[in-house]
Amino acid sequence: MVDWTGPWGHLRTEIMEYSIEVPAESAPPRTEGEALALRLWVILNRAKASVQRVAEADIGRHDLSVGEFAILDALYHKGPLLLGELQKRVLVSSGGVTYLVDRLAEQKLVERRECPSDRRARYAALTAEGTELMDRIFPPHASVIEDAMSALSTKEKRDLTGLLRKLGLSLRNERHFD
Amino acid sequence: MVDWTGPWGHLRTEIMEYSIEVPAESAPPRTEGEALALRLWVILNRAKASVQRVAEADIGRHDLSVGEFAILDALYHKGPLLLGELQKRVLVSSGGVTYLVDRLAEQKLVERRECPSDRRARYAALTAEGTELMDRIFPPHASVIEDAMSALSTKEKRDLTGLLRKLGLSLRNERHFD
DNA sequence: TTTCGTTTGTTTCAGTTCTAAGTAATTTAG
DNA sequence: CTAAATTACTTAGAACTGAAACAAACGAAA
Numbered sequence: 182m183v184d185w186t187g188p189w190g191h192l193r194t195e196i197m198e199y200s201i202e203v204p205a206e207s208a209p210p211r212t213e214g215e216a217l218a219l220r221l222w223v224i225l226n227r228a229k230a231s232v233q234r235v236a237e238a239d240i241g242r243h244d245l246s247v248g249e250f251a252i253l254d255a256l257y258h259k260g261p262l263l264l265g266e267l268q269k270r271v272l273v274s275s276g277g278v279t280y281l282v283d284r285l286a287e288q289k290l291v292e293r294r295e296c297p298s299d300r301r302a303r304y305a306a307l308t309a310e311g312t313e314l315m316d317r318i319f320p321p322h323a324s325v326i327e328d329a330m331s332a333l334s335t336k337e338k339r340d341l342t343g344l345l346r347k348l349g350l351s352l353r354n355e356r357h358f359d
Numbered sequence: 360m361v362d363w364t365g366p367w368g369h370l371r372t373e374i375m376e377y378s379i380e381v382p383a384e385s386a387p388p389r390t391e392g393e394a395l396a397l398r399l400w401v402i403l404n405r406a407k408a409s410v411q412r413v414a415e416a417d418i419g420r421h422d423l424s425v426g427e428f429a430i431l432d433a434l435y436h437k438g439p440l441l442l443g444e445l446q447k448r449v450l451v452s453s454g455g456v457t458y459l460v461d462r463l464a465e466q467k468l469v470e471r472r473e474c475p476s477d478r479r480a481r482y483a484a485l486t487a488e489g490t491e492l493m494d495r496i497f498p499p500h501a502s503v504i505e506d507a508m509s510a511l512s513t514k515e516k517r518d519l520t521g522l523l524r525k526l527g528l529s530l531r532n533e534r535h536f537d
Numbered sequence: 538t539t540t541c542g543t544t545t546g547t548t549t550c551a552g553t554t555c556t557a558a559g560t561a562a563t564t565t566a567g
Numbered sequence: 568c569t570a571a572a573t574t575a576c577t578t579a580g581a582a583c584t585g586a587a588a589c590a591a592a593c594g595a596a597a
Contacts, residue, residue: 211498217513218505221520222410228527229407230450232400235530248554264575272408274556279576281554301563301574320389327396332529333522335395341522342399344515349406351510352413426582443546452584457548459582479546479591 235329236322243318248273248281253290253307257315261306263296290314413507414500421496426451426459431468431485435493439484441474468492 233247240250251271256262262270268278282305285291290311296302307315330338411425418428429449434440440448446456460483463469468489474480485493508516 211501214513215501215505217516217520218508219501221508221516221523222414222504224520224523224527225407225410227450228523229403231527231530232403236400246554265573272405273554275575276557276577277555284554299564299574301561303575323389323393323397326400327393329530330396330399330526333526335392337522337525338395338399340518341526342395342402344511344519344522345399345402345406347515348508348511348519349402349409352409352507424582441546442548451582453547454549454585455583462582474546477546477592479589481547 232326232329235325239322239325243314248277249285252278252281252285252305253311253315254319256291256305256307257312257319261294261304263302263304265302267305285311410504410507413503417500417503421492426455427463430456430459430463430483431489431493432497434469434483434485435490435497439472439482441480441482443480445483463489 237247240247243250245253248271252267255267255270259270264278264282265275267282268275271278271281273281282291282293286293289308291305292308294304294306296304333341415425418425421428423431426449430445433445433448437448442456442460443453445460446453449456449459451459460469460471464471467486469483470486472482472484474482511519
């Protein structure tokens, strides 16, 4: 007796009210196992959307988009990165990285640098101004995230991380053929 | 000794390689608790992105966008819904619902109906054609999702769902003031 | 009851953020 | 040396968002 309503939580949002509860049944999946997997998929999306809402509210204060913050964050913690490396971390398309770095470069927070060993490649690196900004906004952001997760005990957070990791890793090398 | 590199996984994507592993440290958060919360946030995003990639690959076969499928899915399992209700389920902005329903209406998969009790409101409902489509594509999609989750045991899926639900619910009614 | 202010439900529109596909410049492999 | 792969960038346009507009409903007060 379980139910399935779309996970769909690509996000930002106006103020959106939605339920993390599992709604009542209507057109049932065939097996219990299927229902369980579908429900998990719904809840995974909604939980992620909930946390993201909190993260975005904080980031938005500083006139940064999520994508912009993601770039700054990666560079802040990893130092200069090739645009390709950055792409893998931030999970956008190649055009998306170019777009985001362009925007941040306009704001003088990030700069491009040549790569001596490969003239096709470019590094993106924080400027002094960018580093300064992150010094200022990252610590409170980290607190906001910690706070968002505070309903879970340390053990629960560890368990949750472990399960999500197991799930993610299992899909990591999967190849889908037609 | 933990590390933090952005969670940032809104998204679709080209073929993107990324790691669900936790990368090595560099500019450390101050406390263990903070680090744990940040790592969880990263992994949550990446796991969601991994599953989403699988889901999208399947949905894409049928020439539907994720948003479109989300709408169809909600209507398929819940029957006709007011656009506002649909918005809450699908987690898009008000303009987004209008946009998606318009597109599906063009394809004759969905139609708008009047609401007798409130002339401002509209129902969205599947057409016969839309229902037929979902009868055909939903069952295999459910299998794809079940398969994507198959690395986890039944107990693990239940535990994971429970933890995510707890997290999501805790954020559900939070109000953020300036 | 009529009227006015507020709230609710949807749409419109302009602008933002992103993707996909294609291009150019290298580098690497055979 | 050539062919294939890699890397970033460009472009067109898809998929959204947020704000404002609009229409209808609601509630309280005159």
